[in-house]
Amino acid sequence: MNCSVVTIFPEVINAYLGASIMKRAIAKGLLTVNVHDLRAYTSDKHHTVDDYPYGGGAGMVMKPEPFFRITEELWPDRATRKIILLSPTGRKFDQNCAEELLGEEKELVFFCGRYEAIDERVHQYLADEEISVGDYVLTGGELPSLVIIDAVTRLIPGALGDCRSAEADSFSSGLLDYPHYTRPEIFSGKEVPPVLLSGNHSEVSRWRKKQALKATLMKRPDLFDTYTLSEDDMKLLDEIKEEN
Ligand code: 9D3
Numbered sequence: 001m002n003c004s005v006v007t008i009f010p011e012v013i014n015a016y017l018g019a020s021i022m023k024r025a026i027a028k029g030l031l032t033v034n035v036h037d038l039r040a041y042t043s044d045k046h047h048t049v050d051d052y053p054y055g056g057g058a059g060m061v062m063k064p065e066p067f068f069r070i071t072e073e074l075w076p077d078r079a080t081r082k083i084i085l086l087s088p089t090g091r092k093f094d095q096n097c098a099e100e101l102l103g104e105e106k107e108l109v110f111f112c113g114r115y116e117a118i119d120e121r122v123h124q125y126l127a128d129e130e131i132s133v134g135d136y137v138l139t140g141g142e143l144p145s146l147v148i149i150d151a152v153t154r155l156i157p158g159a160l161g162d163c164r165s166a167e168a169d170s171f172s173s174g175l176l177d178y179p180h181y182t183r184p185e186i187f188s189g190k191e192v193p194p195v196l197l198s199g200n201h202s203e204v205s206r207w208r209k210k211q212a213l214k215a216t217l218m219k220r221p222d223l224f225d226t227y228t229l230s231e232d233d234m235k236l237l238d239e240i241k242e243e244n
Pocket of ligand 1: 114
């Protein structure tokens with residue numbers, strides 16, 4: 001996957017890229033991320049990226065020129081770029097969205113805004129897609145762009161150490177994850193569920209499925225709206241309901 005990030009805080013993006021799974025994916029050649037300082041594409045001596053809003057009101061608006069200039073210089077061909085504008089009014093990011101982006105052949109270009117808004121002409125004439133990471137207010141698009149690149153990176157085949165981890169994820173299965181335990185067997189009197197020590201793989205699987213169903217029922221019942229229950233799932237859910 002090939003990405004670029006356009007931001008007035010390139011060091012924020014670079015700091016995160018220099019650690020974690022993303023660093024490894026870059027080293028393995030599975031991912032490229034080019035970070036561009038928007039200020040380098042201004043044409044005044046103060047490198048101004050924002051200005052007062054027409055019509056008045058509080059807050060500043062990011063100027064259109066630097067975004068248009070960087071696009072013309074670095075990604076002049078619409079056919080080979082996909083510009084993703086991080087915006088609180090965009091489509092809400094989720095795991096399906098991450099999978100869609102993974103399948104994208106074009107270079108993914110992330111435009112990060114700061115201040116109250118970005119000039120509407122950037123939204124209208126440059127953005128191919130507008131994405132939000134959730135209904136809460138951040139100070140800019142930098143963390144959202146990292147969230148998206150991080151989520152897509154771990155879907156790239158070979159990016160994770162263990163290829164089984166990505167598919168076993170909650171949300172990939174449609175249910176929340178089951179509880180995990182590691183050594184010691186008893187930690188200050190608190191025991192690991194005996195079934196996990198039994199060596200009986202089908203019992204372990206059944207227990208995990210039941211715990212995943214239980215966690216989903218208690219914490220995220222909304223996930224059942226889009227999850228198709230098997231016969232076995234319904235039996236496990238009955239067991240759970242009887243136990244409570
Ligand atoms: C009252 C208008 N505000 C919108 C809620 C203005 C505003 C505040 C903060 C506009 C942009 C921002 C900065 N946020 C982002 O750039 C952003 C964001 C977010 O704040 N939440 C979730 N996803 C995203 S993607 C980009």
